[in-house]
Amino acid sequence: MSASLPAAGLAFVKMNGLGNDFAVVRAPLDWSPAEAQVRAWGDRQAGIGFDQLVVLSESGEGPWVRFWNQDGGEVSACGNGSRAVAWLMMEAAGADAARFRTRAGPLAAARAGDHRVTVDMGPPRLRWDEIPLAEEMDTRGIELxxxxxxxxxxxxxxxxxxxxxxxxxxxxxxxxxxxxxxxxxxxxxxxxxxxxxxxxxxxxxxxxxxxxxxxxxxxxxxxxxxxxxxxxxxxxxxxxxxxxxxxxxxxxxxxxxxxxxxxxxxxxxxxxxxxxxxxxx
CATH class of the missing domain: 3.10.310.10 (Diaminopimelate Epimerase; Chain A, domain 1)
Structure with a gap:
């Protein structure tokens, strides 16, 4: 099966990371799907079925990757989705490393074997207001x-x-x-x-x-x-x-x-x- 990235438009590559599955689409950076549309695509009975929609875009700053959950809401980060799109990018470029931006910050990835990828997810955010919580607490063990x-x-x-x-x-x-x-x-x-x-x-x-x-x-x-x-x-x-x-x-x-x-x-x-x-x- 070809590992080429889909052409511009609504072509997708269906992928998974340990069963966590995605539809990966290439689209312009200013393209955003409606929540109802994502829910319809993600529906496992009536649609394609996925946990997340992953959108790869080009910009003057380089590749951007954005994520939408199955419920239609956009989220800043997705670890398995990042591995999946990084693998596609490396296959398409014939490279052993890839870099891209997300709403959570820039990420770097590298091959780690056949169909295996390592992603540097950056530092964890540990302050209560970075998570965020509604009130200040010790995040090693919150009051819940x-x-x-x-x-x-x-x-x-x-x-x-x-x-x-x-x-x-x-x-x-x-x-x-x-x-x-x-x-x-x-x-x-x-x-x-x-x-x-x-x-x-x-x-x-x-x-x-x-x-x-x-x-x-x-x-x-x-x-x-x-x-x-x-x-x-x-x-x-x-x-x-x-x-x-x-x-x-x-x-x-x-x-x-x-x-x-x-x-x-x-x-x-x-x-x-x-x-x-x-x-x-």
């Missing part, structure tokens, strides 16, 4: 719990922004019903003025974490790249892991490293091309 006051089911999650807001609960309870129920409850909690992605992390060893993520605007997904980065950062800040770990997600594994010298988080994982098509009108 689910369940009875005297016996909460989960509590005191870490809060991290990787260009988009995350909270990470440390728990071994990761069944579908609990993740869906708790994630949907927390996603729009008033503590998070921009909404929040909700991670459920079970630390298996100092270098291994089992993670499930309820993604803001997309629901329970097979993998979340920024969620994996946030989980490693939150776990290390609590003294539960080192600065590097393998994150086990429903769709596969990501290797996450929080570099002590640069403060940048590096994410490595696989990408796959599923097919091509044209977005319906």
């Amino acid at each position: 719990q689910v369940g009875p006051i005297d016996a909460p089911l989960v509590h005191t999650p870490g809060a991290v922004s990787m260009g988009n807001p995350h909270v990470v609960f440390f728990t071994d309870r990761q069944d579908d019903a609990f993740v869906r129920g708790t994630g949907s409850l927390i996603e729009h909690h008033p503590l998070f003025p921009e909404g929040v992605n909700v991670g459920f992390a079970n630390v298996l060893a100092p270098d291994r974490i089992r993670l499930r993520v309820w993604e803001r605007g997309a629901g329970l997904t097979k993998a979340c790249g920024t969620g994996a980065c946030a989980a490693l950062v939150a776990a290390h800040r609590r003294g539960l892991t080192g600065r590097a770990a393998t994150l086990e997600l429903d769709g596969g594994e990501l290797q996450i490293v929080w570099d002590a010298d640069t403060d940048h988080v590096h994410m490595t994982g696989a990408v796959a091309v599923e097919g091509t098509g044209v977005l319906p009108a």
Whole structure:
């Protein structure tokens, strides 16, 4: 299958990163789809079906990449989507590295093997107002719990922004019903003025974490790249892991490293091309 980027217009390449799937489109920088249109395209019964729409554009500053969640809302960052579009860019250019801008800041990516990409996701944002939270708190463990006051089911999650807001609960309870129920409850909690992605992390060893993520605007997904980065950062800040770990997600594994010298988080994982098509009108 050709790895060429689609021509200008509404042609797309369908890709996934560990099952977290995208429609990647090349379009002008001033092109923005309507929320209702994104929802229709993303619908898995009536549309193409995807977790995110990824739009690659050219500008005088170089390539720009933008992301829309399945619910039609634009978001600043998407880790798996960044790996996917970086792979397409490297294939098209015959290169081993790619750089592009996002609303969360510039990103750099490099090949890490066959259909594997490492993305430098930049430094985590750790101040309460960077995430953002509605009030000042220690983001190593914020004042939030689910369940009875005297016996909460989960509590005191870490809060991290990787260009988009995350909270990470440390728990071994990761069944579908609990993740869906708790994630949907927390996603729009008033503590998070921009909404929040909700991670459920079970630390298996100092270098291994089992993670499930309820993604803001997309629901329970097979993998979340920024969620994996946030989980490693939150776990290390609590003294539960080192600065590097393998994150086990429903769709596969990501290797996450929080570099002590640069403060940048590096994410490595696989990408796959599923097919091509044209977005319906």
